[in-house]
Amino acid sequence: MVMIKRVVRIAGCFRALGWAAIWLVMASSGMARADYRDSVAVLRIGLVETHVATTDPVKLEAIRSAFANALAIPVEIIKLGSYAALIDAHASGRVGYAIHSARSYAATEAACSCVRAFRSPVAADGSTGFRSVLVARDGVNIPVAELKVGYSSEASVSGWQIPHQAIRAGSLDQPDLVRGGSVASVIDLYREGSIDGFFAWVPDVPGEAGSDLERLFGGWNQSLIQSTDPLRIVWSSQRIPYGPHAVHRSLPDDLVDALGVFLDGMASSAPGLMDIFEPAYGGGYVTPDPEDYRNVRGLVEALSDPQSAQYRR
Known part of the structure; x- marks a missing residue:
């Protein structure tokens, strides 16, 4: 028993x-x-209306469907009228993923500490950012404070905001400033001898030493620039990375990982989509260091003007 x-x-x-x-x-x-498919009902991607795809419904749908298919969740594209609107939408969580300029990302991060950059684009020339530079006529050897220097407009990051920050910080003497209104006008002022030099930008390629004057403004209008007196670089800023792809910190890590994998493979697996989604850069993506955008933080206050919607270099 x-x-x-x-x-x-x-x-x-x-x-x-x-x-x-x-x-x-x-x-x-x-x-x-x-996984994220159980917790994320829809991914909302924020694009500023200056993005070329926002004016073409076919291109916009190609982007939306490509992300939806890759992530296996519904995706919505949210068009925003300015970078100021993008900052507000991302900081509030109304969009989970956005393509920022360097300055709008720094502003969003400063506003809420709720976003993180997980990829940044690489240009076709291999550059991952740019430097603001002051170039002057090679034969003019006078102090910077005595130079007559042209700049395009106050909306330009490289042509005004970064140099202005350096002047305020005391790392660059203030020259006699002449507003051209556009890059083309500044070059014309230089060619006619009305200014001694001008603020510009050059691409920054990892591993390359110095700055190549033949790549002023990314190589734009070089024949016109080279047709006049030779230039030399008088001052250069620190590197400013290209605007990142950033996510709201509320998104699950595995969704961010999936987004990164999709972006990393886009240049080889879907070059046509890359041309639509990243028209200004064709070299793929890199993972940025969290501190890459520290040089832009001093420019955040310039975003307080809601009419300033260009935020260009």
Whole structure:
């Protein structure tokens, strides 16, 4: 009788262990299946209306469907009228993922500490950012404070905001400033001898030393610039990275990882989509250092003007 009871108890234990094992398998398989698709009902991507795709419904749908297919969740594209609107939408969580300028990202991060840059674009020339530079006529050797220097407009990051920040910080003497209104006008002023030099920008390529004057303004209008007196670089800013792709910190890490994988493969697997989604850069993406955008933080106050919607270099 005792033996029978012992057998029954052992059998009961095995049954309990069996049910426990089944429960563990079911629980672990459920955990394996649980991912961002269970918690994110829709991914909203914010694009400023200056993005070329926002004016073409076909291109916009190509972007939306490509992300939806890659992530296996619904995706919406939210068009925003300015970078100021993008900052507000991203900081408030109304969009989860956005393409920023360097300055709008710095402003959003300063506003809420709720976003993180997970990829930044690489240009076709291999550059991952740019430097603001002051160039002057090679034959003019006078202090910067005595130079007559042209700049395009107050909306230009490289042509005004970065140099102005350096002047306020005392790392660059203030020259006699002449407003041209546009880059083309500034070049005309230089060619006619009305100014001694001008503020410009040059691409920054990792591993390359110095700055190549043939790449002023990214190589734009070089024949016109080279047709006049030679230039030399008088001052250069620190590197400013290109505007990042950033996510709201509320998004699950595995969704951010999936977004990164999709972007990393876009240049090789979907070059046509890359041309639509990243028209200004064709070299793929890199993962930025969290501190890459520290040089832009001093420019955040310039975003207080809601009419300033260009935020260009």
